[in-house]
Amino acid sequence: MLKATSAHLKSLGLTGPGLIIDEARARTNIRDMADKARRSGVVFRPHFKTHQSPAVARWFAAEGVDRITVSSVRMAEQFAETGWRDITIAFLLNPLEAPRVANLAAYLGRKGGRLGVTVDSVAAAKAAAGLDVDIWVKVDTGYGRTGVPWDATSRLDEVLAAIDRPAGLLTHAGQSYQARGHDEILEIHTRTVARLAGLRPGLKISIGDTPCCSTVPEFAGVDEIRPGNFVFYDLMQLQIGSCTENRMAAAAVCPVVGLYPERNRIVVHGGAVHLSKESLETGGRRIFGRLGTLHFPAGGRNIGLGGILDEAPVVSLSQEHGVIEGDGAITGQLAIGDLVLVWPVHSCLLGGLQDNVTILA
C-alpha cells in the first residue's frame, strides 16, 4: 500500500512537503456538525483557525454556514477579504489592536455584517466599549487558561458593568483534551454547561471545543457552538475519542530522503516547520505523527485518505527532518524519492504546509 500511495501522489505531480485534504471526509465532518446544530436549534459558528483556507471555507458555506470564528484580527481580516461578513474573534482583545478592530468592524458593518470580540477584564472591556462590535465575555469553566473563573462572580460583575450590551458568555472547555472516551468528554460538557447556565440568565452562551461538540448527541443549554478542529480531526482527537480513523481528513505528504533499515528508521522532508512539534504520549513514548496510506476503492475512482500504520510512528522532528520508525516490512516497501503520508498530531498547527495544499476530490 505504501508503494501504491507513493505512485498515486507522484501522479498528482507532488514532490515535496505539502498538505493533502480529503474533501469527502471534510465535507462529511462539516455536514454532520451542521446537521446536529440545526437539529438542536443552536447557531453553528465554526472556528476557521484549523484550516485557514478559502477553499475549505466554501464547503462550510455550502452547508449554510455564514457566521464564523477566528483567533486573530489578521485572520478576521483575511476571511473578511474573501467575503465572510459575520466574524467573532474568539481570542482576548489586545487593546493595542483596537484601531485595527474598529476599522474591520466598520468595513463589515458597511457590508451588512458584524464583528465580535472577546474580553475577560475591565481593561479590555473598556477598550472594546468604544467600538461598534459585539462583546463576548470569556468565562473559564475549568480549563484554567483565560476567562473570568465561573465562580468569581464579583469579577464577572465588574467586567459586565463595563459593557453596554454584552453579546453573551463564551467559553472554551479545553480541559476536554485531557479526557479519554465518550463518558469523560460528556462529563466535562455537562459540567461546562452547568457552570455557565446559572451565571447570568438572559445572556447567550457560546461553547467551542471539538471533543465535546463531536460527542454530545445534541446541544442543550447553549445558544452557539464554535468547534474548529473537527473539520480535519487528527491523532490527538482520535486518542481523546472524539473521532474515528475514517474521519481524519488532512495529512502531510512528505518525500523519503533517507532510509536506514539497519536501525528501523526512515527520514522524510517534513519537520517541525511543517508538522509543528506537537506530540502525544502513547504506550509510554512521545510521538509526533504516524505514517498513513491512501485508500483505493475498487474501480479506481475517488481515491482518498486511508488508514494509519500504527507500527510506524514519527519519533522525532527537527526543523526540516521527520524521523519515522519502521521495521523491514515498512522500509522494504520504500525507496529514496518515494512520497509518504504522515498523519499529524494536531491539524490546527499545519500552517507551514498551507502554501502547498492538494485536495483529493
Add this chain to the structure above:
Amino acid sequence: MLKATSAHLKSLGLTGPGLIIDEARARTNIRDMADKARRSGVVFRPHFKTHQSPAVARWFAAEGVDRITVSSVRMAEQFAETGWRDITIAFLLNPLEAPRVANLAAYLGRKGGRLGVTVDSVAAAKAAAGLDVDIWVKVDTGYGRTGVPWDATSRLDEVLAAIDRPAGLLTHAGQSYQARGHDEILEIHTRTVARLAGLRPGLKISIGDTPCCSTVPEFAGVDEIRPGNFVFYDLMQLQIGSCTENRMAAAAVCPVVGLYPERNRIVVHGGAVHLSKESLETGGRRIFGRLGTLHFPAGGRNIGLGGILDEAPVVSLSQEHGVIEGDGAITGQLAIGDLVLVWPVHSCLLGGLQDNVTILA
C-alpha cells in the same frame, strides 16, 4: 523594567506578535565566528535557515561571507533571488526535486556561482550525478539522524563510487545539543573530527553545529564550518553552554491579553504558531520560553535586548496563546495591552514571526 520595556516597544509602534532582533548582538556573533574561521583558515559557510532574512544576510556579507548553507531547495531559490551565488543545500537531496535543482544550478552557474547538494545513498547520488552541482556526502558521526554511518565503510564506498568528483564529506554533529558545558561539547567535537579525518584522505570536511563551532578555540582538521543558530542563539544554546545570555539576539514581542495574579499567570498573544512547541527541561519541568526585558544604557541611546527573567517561564503554549508563570512581583508590573519580550527556546523555529520583524539598531 517590564514597564519600561513595554513603553519602549509601544513607542516603536508595535502592537502584536513579532520578532525583535538586536543588530549589535547579532553582528557580534557573526563577526566572532567569521574571525575564528579566518584565523583557522577554514571556509565560513553559515547556515541561513535560522534567520531566513535578507537584512540579516547583509550583516554576514559585511563580514566577507559569500558562501552560504540552506536547508531546502526553496530556501536556496529565495537567497539566490536576493543575490547569493554560492549555496549548499545541507539537506538530503529529494530526487523528485532534481529538475528544480538543475534549474537553480544552471541559474547560479550563469551568474558565476555554484550550487551544492547533499546525499547519503546511492539512489540520491545517482539522481545528483546528472546535475551540474557539487555533491557532498553526508556522514553520520554519531547523531544518528541521517548520513552514512562513519564506520559503514563499504556503504560509503558505494555512495562515493556513484559520484564523479565528490565535493567532500559533510556532517552535522547534532548530538552536541545533548551536551552540557564546554568539556562535553569539546569531547563531541574531537570525536566528530576524528571520525571524519581518517575516512577518505584528500576529501574536504565540512562540519556544522552551533555548540561545537561556538566552543572550539580554533578549527583544526576541517575545511569548512556551517553553523546557523549562533547568529541569534537562544535558551537551548544557553542551557547547552554554547553562549552567554548577552549573546542572545532574537526575542518575540507579545501583547499581554490576560492577567491572572490569583494563580500567578500571564497570558500573551504568542503561541505555538509563533514560538513553536520546542521546549526544554529545566529544574524538573518543561518550559517553552522565558520572559525578558530590554536593556537601557545610560544616556538613553542604543536600547537593545536585555536579560532573562528566570522566575517567569512560559509554561504552556496553544495555537495562539502563551501562558507565562509570574508571581505578584511580575504581574503587578503588567497591565492588559502591555508588550513583553519572550526569549525563545529555539530561534530557528520562529518562522511564524518572520513577516513582522523589528531590528533594534
